[in-house]
Amino acid sequence: MSGDLSEHRKEIDRIDDEILRLLNVRSKSVIEIGRLKKQQDADANLHTPAREAAIIERLVAQNTGPFPSEGIRPVYREIMSASLSLEGPQKVAYLGPRATFTHMACMQKFGSSAQYIPVHSIKEVFSEVERGRANFGVVPIENTTEGVVNHTLDMFIDSNLLIYGEVLQEVSHHLLSKSGVPEEIKKISSHPHAIAQCRNWLETHMPHVPVSEVASTARAAELCLEDASVAAIASQLAAELYGLKVIKSRIEDNLNNFTRFLVLSQKAPERTGKDKTSLMLSIKDKVGALYDLLRPFASHGLSMTKIESRPSRRKAWEYIFFVDIEGHIEEDRVKKAVEDITGRCLFMKVLGSYPAHS
Template identity: 55%
Template sequence: METVEKVLAELRRKIDGIDDQILSLLNQRALVAQQIGQAKAGQGLDFYNPGRELAVFERLVAQNCGPFPADAVKRVFREIISASLSLEQPMKVAFLGPSATFTHQAAQKQFGFSAQLVALKSIPAVFEEVRRGRADFGVVPVENTTEGIVSHTLDMFVESDLVINAEILMEISHDLLSVSGRMEDVGRVLSHPQALAQCRHWLEENLADVPLVDAPSTAMAARQASEDPGIAAIASEIAASLYGLRIIKSKIQDNTNNLTRFLVVGRTLSPRTGQDKTSVMFIVADQPGILCRMLEPFSRRNINLTKIESRPIKSKAWEYVFFLDLEGHAEDAAVSEALADLQSCCRSFKILGSYPRCR
């Protein structure tokens, strides 16, 4: 009868053989990726195609019959694709920093660890880095299911020529962190205003007498907490690990379905995938019935509008710019016709991008 050691030794030999096959296949895939990069360069095509990546993930997850977890399939191939892209062309991605923020995590989720991720101090700085060509893409937050729109991001599109290339949806989980990990040591709570707002009810119930202090980011709050035992930060589990903090209480956000949407901005439009979303920005003349006229072209063609938002025009009192998200690509016939009808009643009109819809 075989001993346990012999059984384990045989199984480990099988694992080693499989790992050798995986390594060989990864290198074969890398060679093909390099050939694709050369072909794209010869035709002047963009090396990054978010729609193609999404299709790869969905096809592999659909084919996976286990026991390897479906979520892990996407994470593994995210890094394989990221490493392959780095062979085609090193990718530099700017994001609203600092490190360990949720925007940082969104950038890692979209581009993987092989991309060069650069933290910047503000949303305008991210747009400027991409506009000047010092970064290939930028990642910025645009809205949260609890606290709504990130106005600074929408305002940037008024004057910027950058376009939206992709969207990222992330579940946001807030933890209360400190050096000691004890509730009784908390003298102040620091975090980004959005994070504080998303945890408002929990804080009122559990730390009603403790001052709440705004910080530039959740990661900056975590860094300050690491330097002062009396400060607790609301930040991510990754921030706790980075700054050597302990978790006092995890998942303190009031809304368990707390999602933030991020945008990937770049300099060229994304190709059509068949599962797209289009964002537009426009200014209309102040006329009776103008709002009805804005929406009618989409209703008549049965085009679903997923969001409509207005922002005041800073240079003109009581005038507004509208932002509209709709299902479909600007090159789709029905969408193209509807946008042409909308443009006819606008004083200003701009397509902000057509990009793969995050599902």
């Protein structure tokens, strides 16, 4: 069979038929697991990141090739996304509209079979999850170029939602238009952050083309459909969803440009062994207060991956700190550190322990 192309294709067809048969066998087990979950806890989240991570890690570890290990994660993300849809609808609210980088982060986390609900503000994302109209919410928290998203931090002050997970999404900007012909472009539109992240490229390659700000990169893509002389700075997903052509790909000035997103839920995820804990706290106004706050983390051997401060809005010169540390709140060292810190704070709130992005 080594030299017969038709025989190789027949063999691939046979294997594909077997893969499909096994996917259906797998799906029957998934449906039964979903039934048992609902019997045990009717309100339980069907999505279990610990189990998903264990499946992928096991498959990657035993993979001998030639199928690339980096291809296993996206393939099984879609298999598990489709499987979850058999157990029940997975509704995910996100800061819309469609084809934004938040939408892309959602799909990276939950796959294409989830039911996505675009809303107009970060506050609405929190509200959809708090009211039970969505199982999860996805909001941006920080960007490597533009910094922290303060509105997201502020929402945690009064919300009882927990952080269920995080997603790191590469922000790669493309210049798109209806025709794909650069000579036809008379105007470029995009979100202010996208324009700022592509400023040097625009000044070098299209210095005489006016650039205008719009509400989102997706709205910029919509404008291309309305006017062939308009180009948009937007994502590859926007090109696919709106049927646009890429004039130039990856025009961002910083190629190491990522946005971190948080997944919100009313429930906490299971412990995975590779977790992160987020805390919100307010410290007493005294000399050395911040040093006293940080010392227990070091004394208990915890790595702090982020600290951000915001005005409390309740008292002048009083600040709230948002802290990320490695580890899970159920670990003794994390629990003891939090206990030590609590006595030194005006208030302390655990925002969640959740799987660190991998």
